[in-house]
Amino acid sequence: MATKAQRISFMPVLMPNEHLLSAVCRGIKLGTVNHWRDFLNDPKSDGSEFCSGHVLRPLYASVCSQYHGTTQDVILRNHSLWHYFRSFIPGDHREIPSRENWSTIYNHKQNLHPLKLVRYRQTKQWRWCLECAQQDYDTYGFSYWHVEHQLPGISHCQHHPESQLRGACNSCGSQVTDIREKSVRLFPENRCPVCHTPFDNYESTPNHPIIDWVTEISRQLQSGSELDVQLLRKDLFEALGIDPKTKTAAGIKRTSIARKMIRDELPLDVINWFFQTEERGSFKAGDNISPLDLKLLYDTSSFVHPLSWLIISWIILSKNRTLDSYLIQ
Numbered sequence: 409m410a411t412k413a414q415r416i417s418f419m420p421v422l423m424p425n426e427h428l429l430s431a432v433c434r435g436i437k438l439g440t441v442n443h444w445r446d447f448l449n450d451p452k453s454d455g456s457e458f459c460s461g462h463v464l465r466p467l468y469a470s471v472c473s474q475y476h477g478t479t480q481d482v483i484l485r486n487h488s489l490w491h492y493f494r495s496f497i498p499g500d501h502r503e504i505p506s507r508e509n510w511s512t513i514y515n516h517k518q519n520l521h522p523l524k525l526v527r528y529r530q531t532k533q534w535r536w537c538l539e540c541a542q543q544d545y546d547t548y549g550f551s552y553w554h555v556e557h558q559l560p561g562i563s564h565c566q567h568h569p570e571s572q573l574r575g576a577c578n579s580c581g582s583q584v585t586d587i588r589e590k591s592v593r594l595f596p597e598n599r600c601p602v603c604h605t606p607f608d609n610y611e612s613t614p615n616h617p618i619i620d621w622v623t624e625i626s627r628q629l630q631s632g633s634e635l636d637v638q639l640l641r642k643d644l645f646e647a648l649g650i651d652p653k654t655k656t657a658a659g660i661k662r663t664s665i666a667r668k669m670i671r672d673e674l675p676l677d678v679i680n681w682f683f684q685t686e687e688r689g690s691f692k693a694g695d696n697i698s699p700l701d702l703k704l705l706y707d708t709s710s711f712v713h714p715l716s717w718l719i720i721s722w723i724i725l726s727k728n729r730t731l732d733s734y735l736i737q
């Protein structure tokens with residue numbers, strides 16, 4: 409008897425820069441498949457919400473196998489955020505690991521799961537560029553979710569520098585966190601699916617060089633560059649005069665000075681652009697900012713979100729050197 413997964417006849421062609429999960433949703437809409445669980449031989453193996461930030465989840469492997477003539481490798485490099493995240497996952501990830509090893513990475517102490525990343529804004533939020541949506545609609549008759557718009561911390565579309573990415577409704581605050589639940593017709597309606605307000609006014613982006621820099625680096629990572637995180641860690645702690653492996657009274661003092669320095673470096677609107685508290689509230693001056701806690705970087709075996717790495721590095725190292733030298737092309 410054919411298994412469920414073998415019964416799927418074809419998947420919609422992946423559009424340029426389309427996120428794999430976007431294609432799954434289109435497949436469901438087109439009637440190629442009734443339910444995303446139909447992709448999985450063992451539906452219990454993956455029941456997570458459709459978040460753009462998932463890395464190497466079982467569903468990806470099953471969906472990739474539906475595409476004949478394109479390898480899983482090519483699909484995941486171009487249609488997921490694998491490239492963006494890989495430098496920060498402990499271990500060597502120049503190549504996409506074989507499927508048997510995914511569970512250790514995907515569940516990496518569960519830290520890499522988007523549900524655990526609530527304090528990083530935009531990690532659970534699907535975003536889009538109105539210009540791209542319009543172009544897609546004009547060219548193909550539909551719009552879809554682009555991978556490059558999902559990079560956390562970026563503010564503008566690469567192809568339309570004037571176009572600020574949309575992510576949440578300014579009227580009711582609704583954001584798209586799970587595209588299998590609520591499909592958004594980005595075009596032609598371009599209205600909030602909850603309160604039906606047009607998505608035409610949106611939150612302005614703070615004007616600060618770190619936002620442009622994070623955008624630039626994130627794009628380079630996504631397009632295949634790697635960040636030498638080990639060297640970055642070494643230089644960071646050297647610059648601070650801290651040895652993360654040994655605890656001395658002087659080291660503890662230096663750590664607390666450094667933590668305060670990191671916390672006080674960025675204006676509040678920039679902090680709120682990158683991070684949020686659990687209740688979507690705003691940080692107040694003097695609050696601890698857990699994604700910027702230097703202690704996160706002590707343990708070489710755990711995953712720390714790229715935004716923590718990038719922002720802490722920028723604050724500590726960028727005054728004396730150019731951080732682009734940590735990128736491996």
Ligand SMILES: [Zn+2]
Pocket residue numbers: 537538539540541565566567568571
């Ligand atoms: Zn665009």
Ligand SMILES: [Zn+2]
Pocket residue numbers: 577578579580581582600601602603604605
């Ligand atoms: Zn709304």
